[in-house]
Amino acid sequence: MEKVNKQTFKRFFQLIRPERPILFGLILCSLIGNALVIAMPFIMGIAIDDLIALIKMEGLGQVTFTMVKETLLTPVLILILFSVISSFMSYIQERVMASLSERITLRVRKQITKKFKSLPMSFFDQHQVGDILSRTTTSLNKLSQVFLTEINQFFTSISTIVFAGIMLFYIDVKLTLIVILLIALSSFLTGKISNKNKELAEISQEELGILNNKTEEFLSGNLVTKTFNQQDQAKEVILETNQKHYKAFLNAQFLNFAIYPAIRLINQLAFIVSAIIGAFLVLQGGITIGLLQAYLQYINQVSEPISTASYVINSIQAAFAAIDRIFEILDAKEDVPEKTSLQLIEQPTGAIEFNKVQFGYTEEKILMKQVDFSVQPKQMVAIVGPTGAGKTTLVNLLMRFYELNSGSITFDGVDITNLSRTNLRGMFGMVLQNTWLFEGTVADNIAYGKMDATREEIIEAAKIAQCDHFIRTLPNGYDSIISSENGLLSQGQQQLLTIARIILANPPVVILDEATSSVDTRTEAHIQKAMDEVTSNRTSFVIAHRLSTIENADLILVMKDGDIVEKGNHHELLAKPSLYASLYNSQFQQT
Ligand SMILES: Nc1ncnc2c1ncn2[C@@H]1O[C@H](COP(=O)(O)OP(=O)(O)OP(=O)(O)O)[C@@H](O)[C@H]1O
Structure with a gap:
């Protein structure tokens, strides 16, 4: 069973704090509604006893309709009134709870959205997208569910147990002690069954998770599976996982369906035993028939929440576990806050310096021991090195996606920690291998970095980025919709669009991750030309894979x-035995 930690409770109560008056109102409604429901069997009991007394006094044949009406009118009217009021109370409860639940969920959703903006890159390194999504959707739904059903159910159960319990003791103390014993026995047994049920449900859930993963794996790796002719093997694996899930699901369902009749049976036992003992008491004159029927109704009322208590507790615990997962996001360590007095670079030139930069993704492992270099405005810097050498890391630090362990990076002579992240990142444009386009028109995608660009500016940028020609051949030209499904653009074309985006945004510094694969020679030539355009007249950092393209770089x-x-530059580095020379020569020999 999942443990609910104290901290989560505390946070949960903080969350509902602003809603306290409404919650108290709701508890009051629930109390009034339940008290009335509990009073009903008692009123019925009094009415039945009065009727029996009347029959005894007058004799069965002598009782007239008027007499019955006189005896029963008041209790029946009271019962109708109580029933209307208690229904109205539960209507208010449900209504208010629904809007309260939405309000709280909305508040948490806003907090999460705000939080995402201030989370450091390392948070996203440590959490998979699927995990974050499930925390912000499934877990959030669970939170809203807590308010919609669980809290209501909880209060109703508690007040029913208390009120009906008081009535049971009021009617007959000894009988009630026996009943409590029976109910305790029945809830112990149901608890056992429901624990087993939970175990099986968990196994079934796990099997479903495995099935989902496998299916996702095969769907996303469809191309590779087909290339290696592994469809049959993939089918086998899916079938086998499916079979396992089927069995686990059946087991869980069987017990699930078996539980309700079992609980009912055990409860009936308590009911039957008390009915028999009650009948004897009536015969001995210890209790009236009216009160006995009220008594039996109370047993039903009280045993229902007791026998389902373990369900309610389980689902509340599961809900709190879900809430915990949301709080983990809300409590995650944020980016280092911006300094209070920030500088602003209004006319950036693009001079960059790394001074004794030391950095590690984790505290234990330092990756960069000491990095020093300086770049003049409009220079082209190429970063080369084997895979895992730290090229992307250098770029990440430049844009302050991570904090340095020591040393400093300056932009136009200003330490980047003295700039706001918005100001700093606004001065960079990035073209990565994994292009990111959103669902929208081609024109909107190009204008992503300059939302107010005119159509002429967009076309001009597209022309410079070598994409105007192919955009014009699209069904709706610049107004064609790009989406992940329609496969309108090739990878190379997508990359050209992202270059057009940068040309339009016109930042003083660009970072280019050279495309290495997936494009034909003609597109590659286009990309190269577009890259040359985008790097001219501004500072550029090129993560280079083919060294032939960076021979003109000012600094490698x-x-x-x-x-x-x-x-150094290409000639300086080639002039002596160097890692660069060996990398260059090995590529040269390959081609
Ligand atoms: N987010 C991260 N968290 C922890 N370690 C990381 C992270 N990103 C990269 N690393 C590690 O830092 C080192 C440098 O990685 P980096 O991605 O900067 O290399 P790279 O030169 O860009 O490699 P490639 O050419 O393969 O893209 C690697 O050992 C890598 O495993």
Whole structure:
């Protein structure tokens, strides 16, 4: 069983704090409604006893309709009134709870959205997208469910047990003690069954998770599976996982369906035993028939919430576990706050300097021991090195996606920690291998970095980025909708669009991750030309994979194991035995 930690309770109560008056009102409604429901069997009991007394006094044949009416009118009217009021109370409860639940969920959703903006990159490194999504959707739904059903159910159960319990003791103390014993026995047994049920439900859930993962794996790897002719093997694996899930699901369902009759049976036992003992008491004159029927109704009322208590507790615990998952996001460590007095670079030129930069993704492992270099405005810097050398890391630090362990990075002479992140990142444009386009028109996608761009500016940027020609061949030209499904653009074309985006936004510094694959020679030539355009007249950092393209770079940084091991221009680096020379020669020999 999942444990609910104290901290979560505390946070939960903080969350509902602003709604306290409404919650108290709701508890009051619930109390009034339940008290009335509990009073009803008692009133019925009095009415039945009065009727019996009347029959005894007058004799069965002598009782007239008027006499019955006189005896029963008041209790029946009271019963109708109570029933109307208690229905109205539960209507108010449900109504108010629904809007309260939505309000709280909305508040939490807003908090999460705000939080996302201030979470550091490392948070996203440590959490998979699927996990974050499930926390912000499924877990959030669970939170709203807590208010909609669980809290209501909880209060109703507690007040029913208390009120009906008082009535049971009021009517007959000894009988009630026996009944409590029977109910305790029955809830012990149901608790046992429901624990087993929970175990089986968990196994079934796990099997479903495995099935989902496998299916997702095969669907996303469809191309590779087909290429290696592994469809049959994939089918086998899916079938086998499916079979396991089927069995686990059946087991869980069987017990689930078996539980209700079992609980009912055990409860009936308590009911039957008390009916028999009650009948004897009536015969001995210890209790009236009216009160006995009220008594039996109370047993039903009280045993229902007791026997389902373990369900309610389980679902409340599951809900709190879900809430815990949301709080983990809300409590996650945020980015280092911005300094209180920030500088603003209004006319950036693009001069960049790394001074004794030391950095590690984790405290234990330092990746960059000491990185120093400086770049003049409009220079082109190429970053080369084997895979895992730290090229992307260098770029990440430049845009302050991570904080340095020591040292500093300056932009136009200003330490980047003295700039707001918005100001800093606004001065960079990035073209990555994994292009990111959103569902919208081609024109909107190009204008992503300059929302107020005119159509002429968009077309001009597209022309410079070598994409105007293919955009014009699309069904609706610049107004064609790009979506992940319609496969309108090839990978190379998508990359060209992102270059057009940068040209339009016109930042003083660009970062380019050179495309390595997936494009034909003609598109590659286009991309190269577009890249040349985008790097001219501004500072540029190129993560280069083909060294032939960076021979003209003003500065080449050769990285290895996180640090810069060589720097200079192409000729300087080739002039001596160097890592660059060996990388260059090996590529040259391959081609
Ligand atoms: N988010 C991260 N968290 C922890 N370690 C990371 C993270 N990103 C990269 N690393 C590690 O830092 C080192 C440098 O990685 P980086 O991605 O900067 O190399 P790279 O030169 O860009 O490699 P590639 O050419 O393969 O893209 C690697 O050992 C990598 O495993």
